[in-house]
Amino acid sequence: MIIDGKKIADTIKQEIRAKVDSLVSSGQRPPHLAAILVGHDGGSETYVAHKIRACEQCGFISTLLRFESDVEESELLSAIHKLNNDDGVDGFIVQLPLPRHINEQKVIEAIDYRKDVDGFHPINVGRMSIGLPCFRSATPAGIMMLLERYEIETNGKRCVVLGRSNIVGKPVATLLMQKGYPGNATVTVCHSATKDLKDICREADIIIAALGSPKFVTADMVKDGAVVIDVGTTRVKDETRKSGFKLTGDVDYDNVAPKCSYITPVPGGVGPMTIVSLMNNTLLAATHAIY
């Protein structure tokens, strides 16, 4: 079965919209998400545009703050400081990556964790690991929502996470091993130093591929009936397309899909859920549901 991330994302956006409508009709202002975008990277422009569009769909206010790529770090930090102190803004993100002359970690830590709807601040990362209420980072949270909406069993399942990044691999592993549903899985994290990776994958009931390596997961690595979640979104050159590229996942979809009980396509799988998680976090921020 193909997991339709776009459809689930649309459903959740409608649910968020309904909550926003009810907030607004009770006299409150709509949730407000701000985004800081530095420079003009094509991918970042696209992501931010999608986030702003999602805000509209959810009935949120959105603000885009643009800086040129030669912006001084101090100027960025001062913009963050203003947003931290602006009661009219519930949450905000700084679109990554940032230019090399800017200390990304310093920027992330400058964000008030109570407005850190990307869930990248150490306090939110730590609280997630401990199992406390927090802003969970968008992609892992989106994956959990997909598993939940499709009622995919995770309890006691062997789950293999490919990749140990701070924004996907490590947090999704943490969430999948927590008590409760979706969770309670036996999680193995694989990475560049892993040996016998194919054998390990073949034992998995659930594979989360988050390596950023196009078509890395091949059919011989997947057990019959497995669930495959593809987080990869690499831009691969494709001159037949107007954009000049094709978004390509970490999974060799055409050959893997026939073996799976569930699989996410790229695009249209995890991607739309990432943005919906951000919307969900912004709603949680606006309603002070966490902090």
Added chain:
Amino acid sequence: MIIDGKKIADTIKQEIRAKVDSLVSSGQRPPHLAAILVGHDGGSETYVAHKIRACEQCGFISTLLRFESDVEESELLSAIHKLNNDDGVDGFIVQLPLPRHINEQKVIEAIDYRKDVDGFHPINVGRMSIGLPCFRSATPAGIMMLLERYEIETNGKRCVVLGRSNIVGKPVATLLMQKGYPGNATVTVCHSATKDLKDICREADIIIAALGSPKFVTADMVKDGAVVIDVGTTRVKDETRKSGFKLTGDVDYDNVAPKCSYITPVPGGVGPMTIVSLMNNTLLAATHAIY
């Protein structure tokens, strides 16, 4: 080979002592660790006494603040606040567990993360997960030191962590999967919901047992030549002893040891290292090596 945690701990305490002596001879005051102890639980009393003794061995100043078990949460929080603001104290711990009427998490989060030498504050947990400098929680850090001192290869090794607690299982899994040494292992975290646990253990090059379930790991679960780290310290009744109990690990030591390339005994394995990690964190706090 038996991993002699006591010997390694003694060596590291001497190393710390040498650094403290050089600090003091350069005119600085020695590192100062404070401990808050609530009530009179036998285990807690013993742990705190060991920590104070270790402070003496390292040349640290130590302060013990005692409260009765009916202490109000607010009184405890106010003591923490004072320690946070006391420039004469480099780091402090609140010995856990606390009585039920006190919110343990609230107490942990009240500690200034820059003095949180137990590494339990969400900021330290989050920074550890991200891979940033931080106070690493004592037991996981102690395990890493043992692996390092015995030059045990972890790169690409299959590592199985039994238990997903916030103070051992999850953080040691995080450390073992990070890039670098000791790390770069392929880590699987097993817990109460795990199926085929014996099969999973049998594939492990390194087993970290942190369940608190005496003699849970039996010889049939361990591959020949495996490294077994036993974090369990359950007090099992033993009327032949003056204390009335025997500290018992999670590993059926007598039957497992002959199969292992390395194994930690209980007591005298991980336990002494936990306290040494605390000493190390206190030295790091005193020298502002992290924050």
